[in-house]
Amino acid sequence: MVASLSPHPKGEGKGSRGIISALSRRLSPTGNTGDAIFRTALFSVALLVVLIVAGMIVALASHSTQSIRQFGFSFLTGREWDPIKGQFGALAFVYGTIVSSLIALLISVPLSLGIAIFLVEQAPRYLARPITFLVELLAAIPSVVYGLWGIFVLAPFLRVHVEPHLARWFGWVPLFQGPITGIGLLTGGVILAIMVTPIISAVVRDVLAAVPNTQREAALALGATKWETTFVVLVNGAPGITGAVILGLGRAIGETMAVTMVIGNRPQISASLFQPSYTLASVIANEFTEATADIYLSSLIELGLILFLVTFVVNAIARLMVWRVTRRTAGAM
Amino acid sequence: MSSSTSFATPKFEVKSHALLRSTATKIAVENLDFFYGKTQALRDISIEIPERQVMAFIGPSGCGKTTFLRTLNRMNDVIPGTRVEGNVTIDGADIYATGADVVELRRKVGMVFQKSNPFPKSIFDNVAYGLKINRVTSSRSELEGRVEEALKDAALWSEVKDRLKTSALGLSGGQQQRLCIARALAIRPEVILMDEPASALDPIATSKIEELIFDLKKQYTIVIVTHNMQQAARVSDLTAFFLLGKLIEVNSTEKMFTAPNQKLTEDYITGRFG
Numbered sequence: 001m002v003a004s005l006s007p008h009p010k011g012e013g014k015g016s017r018g019i020i021s022a023l024s025r026r027l028s029p030t031g032n033t034g035d036a037i038f039r040t041a042l043f044s045v046a047l048l049v050v051l052i053v054a055g056m057i058v059a060l061a062s063h064s065t066q067s068i069r070q071f072g073f074s075f076l077t078g079r080e081w082d083p084i085k086g087q088f089g090a091l092a093f094v095y096g097t098i099v100s101s102l103i104a105l106l107i108s109v110p111l112s113l114g115i116a117i118f119l120v121e122q123a124p125r126y127l128a129r130p131i132t133f134l135v136e137l138l139a140a141i142p143s144v145v146y147g148l149w150g151i152f153v154l155a156p157f158l159r160v161h162v163e164p165h166l167a168r169w170f171g172w173v174p175l176f177q178g179p180i181t182g183i184g185l186l187t188g189g190v191i192l193a194i195m196v197t198p199i200i201s202a203v204v205r206d207v208l209a210a211v212p213n214t215q216r217e218a219a220l221a222l223g224a225t226k227w228e229t230t231f232v233v234l235v236n237g238a239p240g241i242t243g244a245v246i247l248g249l250g251r252a253i254g255e256t257m258a259v260t261m262v263i264g265n266r267p268q269i270s271a272s273l274f275q276p277s278y279t280l281a282s283v284i285a286n287e288f289t290e291a292t293a294d295i296y297l298s299s300l301i302e303l304g305l306i307l308f309l310v311t312f313v314v315n316a317i318a319r320l321m322v323w324r325v326t327r328r329t330a331g332a333m
Numbered sequence: 334m335s336s337s338t339s340f341a342t343p344k345f346e347v348k349s350h351a352l353l354r355s356t357a358t359k360i361a362v363e364n365l366d367f368f369y370g371k372t373q374a375l376r377d378i379s380i381e382i383p384e385r386q387v388m389a390f391i392g393p394s395g396c397g398k399t400t401f402l403r404t405l406n407r408m409n410d411v412i413p414g415t416r417v418e419g420n421v422t423i424d425g426a427d428i429y430a431t432g433a434d435v436v437e438l439r440r441k442v443g444m445v446f447q448k449s450n451p452f453p454k455s456i457f458d459n460v461a462y463g464l465k466i467n468r469v470t471s472s473r474s475e476l477e478g479r480v481e482e483a484l485k486d487a488a489l490w491s492e493v494k495d496r497l498k499t500s501a502l503g504l505s506g507g508q509q510q511r512l513c514i515a516r517a518l519a520i521r522p523e524v525i526l527m528d529e530p531a532s533a534l535d536p537i538a539t540s541k542i543e544e545l546i547f548d549l550k551k552q553y554t555i556v557i558v559t560h561n562m563q564q565a566a567r568v569s570d571l572t573a574f575f576l577l578g579k580l581i582e583v584n585s586t587e588k589m590f591t592a593p594n595q596k597l598t599e600d601y602i603t604g605r606f607g
Contacts, residue, residue, distance in 0.1 A: 124413070214450035218513070220411060222463035222520060223440035236453055 056308065064302035066295055075302060081267040081283075083291070088299035090306060092267040096185065096277035097307075100259060101252040103189025103273070108197040109245055113234075115197070116204035121230050132205070139198035147261030150191040155182040155262055158190065163274055178272035181264075186273040188263035192255055196248035203247060203322075207240030208233055243321030250314040254307065256281035280307040359384040359524060359554045360405060365419035367400055367409070367578075374400045376578045378419070382571075387546060387555045389565035389586065392575035393601070398558045399447075401575065402526050405556065406442040407435050423524070440467055443522035447529040449509035451501035451516075456493050459501045459512055460484060463520040479519055487515035488545050507538025514545065525549065527557040531564065543568050562602060566590050574598045 061068075067075060067088060078089020115135060119128045159182025166176045211233045219229040234241070256279075264276020265286060280303050291297040360382040367375035375397045382388050390398040403409045404417060407428060421428050428438050440463075451459050460480045463469075470476040480497075484490040489511040493504070501512055510530060517525060527546070531539040546555060546568045559565050565572050565586065572589040574581045574597075582595045593599045600606060 212450070214446060214448055215452065216411070217408065217444075217446060218450040218452065218516075219462075219466075221406065221408065221439055221444035221446075222466065222516065223436045224466050225436055228466050232452060 057305075060301055060305040060308060064298050064305055066298035067302045068298075070295060071299075075299070076306070079269060083287075083293070083296050086293070086295055088295070090280070090303055092269050093278050093280045093283050093303060094306070095269045096188075096263065096267075097253055097279040097281070097310075099273075100185055100188040100192055100263065100277065100279060101249055103186065104192035104196055104252040105245065105249055107190065107193035108200055108248060111193070112197050112201035112204055112244070112248070113241070115201040116208055117230055117234075119201075119205050120208040121226075121233065132202075135198050135201055137198075138194075139202065143195065143255060143257040144261075146191055146195055147258040150187065150258055150262040154191060155187050158182050158187055167274075174271040175273050178270070178274050180274050181276075183262060183264045183276060184272075184274050185263065185270075185277040188259045188277065188279070189273070191258050191262055192252045195255060195258060196251050199251055200244050200248040203244035204237070204241050207237040207244060210240070211236040239321050239324045243318045243324075246314055246318040246321065250311050250318060253314065254281060254311050256285050260285055280304075280310075356386075357384045358382070359423065360556075361420075361422045362405075363420040365401075365404065365417065365421060367397070367404060367418075368416040369412070370414045374578050375404070378580045380573060380580060380583055382554065382556060384554050385550055385552070386570040387550050387557060387568055388571045388573060389569035390556065390558045390573050390575060391560075391562055391565050391601075392581075393606070394560070396575040397578040398573075398575045399528055402528055402556060402558050405524070405526055406439050406444055408439075408444065410435065440520055441522055442524040442526060443517035443520070444526045445510070445514050445517055445528065445530045447532055449506060449513050449533070451504070451509050451512050453500065453502055455498050456501045456504070456512060457497040460515050460519050463516060467520055469520060483515040483519035484512075486518050486549070487511045488541060488548075489515055505538070507534050507541060510534060510538070510542060511545065514542075518549075522553065524554045524556065527555065529558050529560060532560060539564070562590075574601060576601070 071078065071088060075088065075090055076094070077091055078087070079091045080087045080089050081092060082088075115131075119132060123131065159180055163176075163180045163182065163186065167180060170176045215232055215236055216229050219232040224232065259279055260282040263279060263282060265278050265282060266276040267278045267283070268275065270277070284300055284304055284307070287296075288300060291300055358381045362378055362380045362382075365375055365378040366373060378401060390402060392398050400409065404421060405423075405428075409415045409417070417429055423438070423442065427433065452462060454462070457480055460483050461476055464476055464479055470479055481490060481494075484493060489508060492508060493512075501509065504512060510533075514525075514530070531542045534542065543564065546557065549555060550570075557565075557569065569586045571583065572586045573583045574589070574593075574595075576597060582589070582593060582598045584593065588594075589598065590602060593602065
């Protein structure tokens with residue numbers, strides 16, 4: 001059964017053949033002209049997507065040549081971002097983006113796993129349905145609304161009820177030192193966590209639901225408890241869960257509006273999570289309109305290029321993971 | 334169902350002395366009713382399953398034989414909306430009593446499923462799984478010993494001993510099913526329930542499983558559900574015939590296939606319906 005399914009993944013590899021061979025070989029497998037036109041039309045549409053992606057990379061790269069030439073690799077390592085002096089370095093934004101995304105994952109991954117496990121393994125159907133609906137609804141809220149809620153509810157809440165306690169109990173860690181304002185990396189990370197949780201939990205739920213019931217029965221029949229059975233299900237879904245997490249990470253990295261509203265927007269690298277920070281996406285959105293000098297604009301576009309490449313790579317990894325899990329669960333059945 | 338009306342003579346001539354062996358009752362079922370929601374799947378089943386013998390359940394599709402098998406290790410508990418009435422005792426203990434330990438029950442009553450279901454882990458880890466979760470072994474060497482023993486008992490050791498660390502999903506269908514048997518044997522259950530264990534296998538793999546069942550009954554009480562009447566005739570000491578959720582007849586396999594007591598049994602066995 002497992003072996004007999006292996007031709008399937010090979011079939012997907014056809015797409016990687018050269019365009020010319022694809023055209024010459026596939027145009028009219030039936031010898032019918034209508035089929036040939038239909039295929040060419042579909043192929044053009046598919047090609048369009050590739051062209052758009054390639055075009056974006058080219059455009060970003062060509063518009064940022066000035067800053068790439070002037071700063072070279074030091075653009076990535078430079079901490080200073082001073083439009084007036086003409087000094088541009090991306091490190092503070094890369095740091096803010098990565099740290100806020102990591103905080104988001106740290107909070108949302110356990111939360112999402114819990115939600116997904118509850119929905120698939122524990123909840124009775126009358127409870128699972130409305131909860132699933134609500135979780136998906138969360139994903140549909142516009143990010144500017146999350147931002148407003150972040151400013152008026154979340155930030156004050158963290159400032160009054162969470163950050164003082166973190167400082168008191170964990171103040172010996174540099175992460176939780178310094179003045180408490182409620183606006184900063186931690187708040188940015190928490191709002192991101194709330195935004196990516198629906199995405200991660202929805203994907204993990206689908207992954208767990210796809211694990212064949214025979215796996216649960218196998219574990220139960222060997223005297224496994226509910227928790228041990230759930231663990232078997234998680235092992236089955238591990239690659240897919242990883243894919244879900246990376247998908248959430250991609251979303252967190254690219255998220256702009258809500259983070260911009262609560263992170264403080266100061267390009268600095270500080271050990272403290274209470275301090276304001278800045279992300280790649282936020283700085284582009286905030287400063288694009290005021291970038292009058294060519295080198296300023298070029299630097300912002302290079303930030304966009306970095307952001308694009310990071311999300312592109314993260315998404316590619318996620319696809320690969322999800323593809324692996326679907327192939328393997330098909331094999332296990 | 335099979336339309337053939339002829340039967341191979343049982344391959345193993347064991348029936349006569351098998352019945353002379355221990356006939357102590359292992360599992361006793363009294364007036365068992367089973368419901369999926371409002372649908373009643375089993376009606377008033379009473380049966381005694383003796384120790385260290387093979388009992389086969391036969392009957393047409395949907396007659397309740399698999400459902401009944403799964404009541405014996407409470408596997409139906411995981412299906413929402415099911416309900417059991419009546420008594421099932423194993424070694425005299427009521428397995429549906431309030432406070433009965435289901436985990437302990439399933440350790441004692443192992444199960445092999447229709448579709449082989451190895452975990453996506455290595456061959457070794459598959460067999461070791463039950464030992465690990467039940468904390469049976471105290472050392473690595475003991476664990477390895479038990480895994481080897483189980484694989485040998487399942488007649489799989491010689492085929493996999495050089496690749497214990499490779500994925501179980503790389504094995505053939507017949508090997509996967511024997512691996513699942515090894516996994517069940519590793520925790521040394523007392524009863525093994527088999528739900529059409531050979532239905533997805535080719536004739537060679539099937540005969541290996543059948544030989545295995547024949548060997549295993551020296552140590553285990555085996556209950557096997559099968560669609561294949563020749564298989565029931567070959568491997569079992571006793572046969573129970575189910576129809577529409579009712580137990581029609583239980584008898585020694587020999588008697589069942591030569592001179593059954595019930596007209597319905599005879600009609601089914603000779604292929605007049607089903």
